[in-house]
Amino acid sequence: AKWQQAINTVEWIAARLPQSTQFQAYAFDTNPRPLVAGSDARWLNVRDAGQIALALRTLRKTAPTGGTSLQNAFAVIGRMSPAPDNVILITDGLPTQGDKPPLIRRLVTMEEREDLMKAAVRSLPPKPPPVSIVLLPMEGDPSAPIYFWRLARATGGGFLSPAKDWP
Numbered sequence: 001a002k003w004q005q006a007i008n009t010v011e012w013i014a015a016r017l018p019q020s021t022q023f024q025a026y027a028f029d030t031n032p033r034p035l036v037a038g039s040d041a042r043w044l045n046v047r048d049a050g051q052i053a054l055a056l057r058t059l060r061k062t063a064p065t066g067g068t069s070l071q072n073a074f075a076v077i078g079r080m081s082p083a084p085d086n087v088i089l090i091t092d093g094l095p096t097q098g099d100k101p102p103l104i105r106r107l108v109t110m111e112e113r114e115d116l117m118k119a120a121v122r123s124l125p126p127k128p129p130p131v132s133i134v135l136l137p138m139e140g141d142p143s144a145p146i147y148f149w150r151l152a153r154a155t156g157g158g159f160l161s162p163a164k165d166w167p
Contacts, residue, residue: 002136003064005164006090009134010059012167013088014052021046024080025055028073029066030101035059041079067096067108070120075099078125087157090134091148093141095120110143117147124155132157 010025017023022043025035034040035055044051068091077084094113098120102108108116124131133148145161152159 001164002092002138005136005162005166006092007056007059008167009090009136009162011056014056017046017052019047023052024076024084025059026073026076027059027062028069029064030069030072030097032073032076035062041076041081043080043082067101068093069097069099070095070117071099071123074120074123077128083125084129087129087131088134089131089148090136092136092138093144094147099123110141113141114143114147121151121154128155130157131155133159135159135161137161 014023014025022045024039024041024043026032027035035058036044036051037058039051044055046052070091073089077087094110095116096108096113098116131151133152135145135148137144145159149159151157
């Protein structure tokens, strides 16, 4: 249900992008992947409805797996040229790994997740774009709203934790 809500959120945002805008959409778990194959670090035009449709079709075929590395997701920001003027992050909680997978697969403690979040924030470019967060929180991650609100506030972005039935 939460993954479907994430997809619906992306569709809602995509439908409201101004026609004069360029966009890029990535799915990420341990590694970020552009939703339009072959478009890594390249901007796409909103006017090209085919690119948005392809990104949404790819997203619908994607299943969440493995851990979550915000550090790797944020690395994309530094590769974009020109740099993004806005980032919208849709997530369900704090990261579970850093830029490299752990040597031993095990549960990650809340303290470790908080440290991974701090490392991810430190990995942002020196003058990051506004990072707006849509947090679809999961149970057992009580620190997530605080950390994501701080990230949004520090970068000039917004923070939203919507009801389960939105959008």
